[in-house]
Amino acid sequence: MVSFTENQEALVNSSWEAFKQNIPRHSVVFYTSILEKAPGAKDMFSFLATGVDQNNPKQTAHAQKFFEMTRDSAVQLRAKGEVVLADAISKNLGCVHAQKGVLEPHFAVLKEALLKTIKEAVGDKWSDELSNAWEVAYDELAAAVKKSMTSA
Structure with a gap:
């Protein structure tokens, strides 16, 4: 069980709102960051x-879904202390990620791109506490996806 505070959830929710203000622009930041770190990842995203x-x-829809799932993970962590993916979502994510050849280092690249994107979205509201809240939410979501990959 992960301890996730009310304040951490509020930080993620408020920065999610900032992200939603311009998803197309933020999706460019997100995917550009991914491809700068891992150019080969381009082949993992058909829309790129x-x-x-x-x-x-x-591209915009995929970015929105990814950030939304991470935000939902923060809500789950606050409510239940863990991230649990619905069976259908878990099976689908596990299969897709396994088929695309997603490996452990890819999760680190996505995390870095996520944080860079949120930092740009919130501007001067960025803080270590905000970064940490998103990191915990992402790490728990990533753990759930990795688990689904092993059973795919």
Whole structure:
């Protein structure tokens, strides 16, 4: 069980709101950051075949879903002390991530890109405490996805 405070949940929720203000622009920051660290990851995202483009609805939708799931993880952590993916979601995520060849280092790249994107979205509201809240939420979500990959 992970201890996740009311304040941590509030920090994630408020920065999620900042992220939602311009998802297309933030999706560019997110995917550009991923590809700078791991150029080969481009092949893992079919919607990046033509590059990062804020006018790409699939890119925007995928970024929104990823950040939303991380935010939902923060809510679950506060409520239950753990992240539990619904069976259908877990099976789907496990299969897709296993098929794409996602490895442990990829999770670190995504985490770094997530934090960079949130930092840009919140501007001067960025803090170590905010960073830590997103890190914990992401780490617990990533652990649930890794678990689903082993049973895929």
